[in-house]
């Protein structure tokens with residue numbers, strides 16, 4: 001599966017949602033997540049993210065992000081249409097530890 005990781009938080013560009021063939025992106029207040037059980041591993045969303053926040057779970061230390069994505073995908077509504085990123089996204093893009101700083 002692919003998952004959304006830290007750098008989506010407080011940016012939320014949403015370019016990714018329009019290319020997903022199975023509509024498995026879900027939207028929270030300040031980040032997106034992918035449902036890991038619905039993702040078909042096609043990979044087309046990965047290059048669409050300007051923040052490079054979408055990663056394959058085959059990379060190291062992804063377990064926490066797989067669980068994060070699964071947990072919130074069950075709680076949040078699906079998103080299929082691109083929208084404007086969050087205010088301040090340019091300054092926030094690339095900041096470290098956004099989960100701890102901004103996630104709510």
Ligand code: SF4
Pocket residue numbers: 002019020021022023024025034038039040041042043044045046
């Ligand atoms: Fe959707 Fe494919 Fe990205 Fe999975 S890898 S979230 S199926 S676009």
